[in-house]
Amino acid sequence: MFFKKRIEPAEETSRHQTAPSSPSPLDLLRGRIREAHLPHLVMEAVTGELEKLEKTEPAVAEYSVGFNYIELVLSLPWNVSSQCTFDLERAQRVLDTRHYGLAQVKQRILEFLAAKTLCSKARQSILIVDDEEIARANMEHVLKKEGYACHCASHGAEALEIMAREDIDLIITDLKMERMDGIELLQHVNRTSPEIPVIMVTGFATVSSAVDALKKGAAHYLGKPVNLDELRKTVKEVLEKKLFVQMGKGPILCFTGPPGTGKTSVGKAIAEALQRQFIRISLAGLRDEAELRGHRRTYVGALPGRVITELKRAGVNNPVLMLDEIDKIGQDFRGDPASVLLEVLDPEQNTHFTDHYLELPFDLSRVMFIATANDVSTLPRPLLDRMECIEFSGYTEKEKLHIAQQFILPRQLKLAGLSKFSVAFTSEALSRVINDYTRESGLRNLERQISDICRKIAMMCLKSTSGQEEPGQVDAATVSRLLGPRKFYREAAEAVPQVGVATGMVWAETGGEIISVETARMPGSGTLLLTGSLGEVLRESAQTVLSFLRSKSEAFGIAADFYQHSDLHVHFPSGAIPKDGPSAGVTIFAALLSLLTGRPARRDVAMTGEMTLTGRILPVNGIREKVLAAKRAGVRVVLLPLANREEVEALEGDVVAGVRVLLVANAAELLEPLFAPPGSEEEKTPASGVGMFQTVSLDLAPQRNPVDPENPDRG
Incomplete structure (x- = not known):
């Protein structure tokens, strides 16, 4: 007879505790x-x-x-790096495929990438220091087979002599040696060449000696007899880490230029050319520095900063990280985010970047940082000094036409569902869109207008009776019918000469711009009125021009007392837009001279330059953008400072095509092209299109009084 044993509760609990449990x-x-x-x-x-x-x-x-x-x-990717290889031809091909034009920008980027990666192909040199000849020979034999250049020394003093005449990348030294042991050599290297890593090797390996060597700056510690496989692995790891640090050091690129010129997309192309991951962090409107550096863990809901978060998401420690719109960073009571970037973008500091949440140093030296900005003048000077600016200038009409045909139009036809239809845009149609419906240095408005046309064509296809009607060819007349009246006029080409009005060229955050300086004269007491939301520099330029005209009134044929009973008003239209800078001094001079002499100034002659109190014209920046702006406005003649000759000669043929660029050195050389009737400049302009009027009827050199024969020292 069988009896079932009754399990007590305590016994069952014990049985459950002894059963294997999940971790x-x-x-x-x-x-x-x-x-x-x-x-x-x-x-x-x-x-x-x-x-x-x-x-x-x-x-x-x-x-x-x-x-x-x-x-x-x-x-976090503490030791995870993507294997990136640099092929110059492939990088050139990627940049050319993604972008048309920007020749100087792409050339500078390729030079930057080549300099960054050339050090990886150089043969690295190792110094082996050991008092045992057999140990030196074995290590030298193994490392030479790995492709390293090796130098040998029997003690520390001899090693210092070799370091004085050779470029050493790594030192492998024994601990116990005569004359100078390994610890003394390590301390000397840390003082004089801290960038050279040192691997300690000894037959008396103990935990305390290893800890002591690592504390004093050794990169690694190996015991004797040396395991050759472990030696190869250790040397490779140490040199790769040093190589990454060397490639990370150097200038940080900052792409600056008008919106829509391809700064962000060029950054993506660089990441693709290097086969690295691309990360973009937008800094526009960022005011709290904790967004970049993180919050301390003592706060409720604390999170790490954007930099650490993006690196965690990428999973590698060597991506291409773009800091977009770096010039739009704000600053208030929550801190100064730009100061955080001083540490992030400094190769000497970012090896130990510390996030407030992480509270551990993270090495950012392997990250390739690229910044973008529209106007670098708003950046703090210490931050700007840590970056190398590459300017993205505006596109010419020819470049815009090619980009629209090769990139924008196929993309917009696909988005509008017209890729299967035989829709073709003529070159005249695209030129009409570029000239009459956009006025920009970049391409964003051009893409919007082409997208608008494609959507209208798509609607026409759906409204047709069969639904399969082929749209056909889009010409200039079709563009005008679909987009309506043109939005922009070539004001300089269509305006008639006026007294007291001159055309100038200025640089703005969105690229080059054309402005009209208007002047008026009225009864008064010699007051100069300036309107148009002007900055202090621009006001000083107007005062300088007026003083110059007063000092040379007789030479210009102006009444000497013109300012005693008259008020002069200088106005810059678009008063809601702030304006400042010295490059409008020449334009103010031309407008005032036209007003005071009663001679109408040509509106299709645009000028730029800073004028001094003696009438000299000083150089200015942004020549390419200003010339492109003049072309968009229909200007025929461009007057530039003679001091900008080299920059003018470096301009591409597309930039100066259709305009005559004349170089002037002083105020007298402005008169003939400014007041000459249209068409009279062809005879005086060199065939190259760049020249300077040599015949000037007005002599503005400092005048000396006639010499008195009775008193030769007078005058």
Whole structure:
């Protein structure tokens, strides 16, 4: 007879406890920490945080904060880098495929990338220091087979002599040697050449000696007899780390120029050419520095900064990171984000970038930073000094036409569902869109207008009776019918000469612009009125021009007392737009001279330059953008400072095509082209299109009084 044994509650509890249980979250976390191969400092911090969690109840709020912190540290790419190779021909092909034009920009980028990666192909040199000849020979034989150049020394003093005449990338030294041991050599290298890593090798390897060597700056520690496979692996790791640091150092690129000129897309093309991941962080309107550096963990809901977050998302520590719209950063009581960028963009500091949430130094030296800005004048000077600016100037009409045909039009036809229809835009139609419906240095408005045409054509296709009617060819007349009346006029080409009105060229955040300076004369007491939201520099330029005219009134044929009973008013239209800068001095002079002499100034002659009190014309910046703006407005003659001759001669043929560029050195040389009837400049302009009027009827050289024969010292 069988009896079933009754299990008591205490016995059943004991049976459940002895059964195998699933690992706890902390056990899983501990296993991930062991497998993560974290840096020594990071491993200590994570281990200490884990010990705190083991003593904390899971219901306490600090438990989840600590747990999430360890999760973040383990998810960061401390030692994960993407294998990126640089092929100059491939990079050139990628940039040419993605962008048309920008020849100087692409050339400068290729030079920058070539300089960054050339050091990776150089043969690296290793100095082996050991008092045992057999050990030196074995290590030299193994490392030479790996492609390294090797130098050998029997003690530290001899090693210093070799370092004085050779370029050394890595030192492998024994610990115990005569005359100068390994620790003394290590200390000397740390003082004189801290960028050279040192690997310590000794037959008396102990934990204390290894710790002492690492504390004094050694990159690694190996025991004797040396495992040759371990030696190869260690040397490769140390030199690769040093190489990444060297490639990370150098100027940070800053793409500056008008909107829509391709700054962001060029950054993507660079990442593609280098086979790296691309990260974009928009800084427009950023006011809180915690957005970049993170919040401290003591705050509720604290998070790491954008830089660490994006690196975690990318999963590698060497992406191409674009800081977009860096000139739009704000500043208020929450801090100054631009100051955080001083550390991020400085190669000497970003090797130990510390996020407030992470509280551990993260090496950003492998990240390739690229910044973009429309106007770098708003950036703090220390931040600007850490970057190398590459200017993106506006596109010519020919470049816009090619880009529209090759890139914009196929993309917009596909988005409008017209890729299967035989829709063709003539060159005249695209030129009509460029000239009559857009007025910009970039391409964004051009793409909007082409997109508008494509949508209207798509609607026409749907409204047709069969629904399959072919749209056919789009010509200039079709563009006018679909887009309506033109939005922009070539004001300089269509305006008639006026007394007291002159055309000038200025540089703005959106590229080159054309302005009209208007002047008026009225009874008064010699007051100069300036309107148009002008800055202090522009006001001083107007005062300088007026003083110059008063001092040379007789030479210009102006009444000497013209200012005593008259008020002069100088106005810059579009008064809601702030204006400043010295380059409008020449235009103010031309408008006032036209007003005071009663001679109408040609509106199709545009000028730029800073004028001094003696009538000299000084050089200005933004020549290419200003010439392109003059062409868009229909200007026929452009007057530029003679001091800008080299910049003018470097302009491409497309930029100066259709305009005559004349170089002037002083105020007298402005008169003939400014007041000459249209068409009279062809005879005086050289065939190259760039020249200077040599015959000037007005002599503005300093005048000397006639010499008195009775008193030769007078005058």
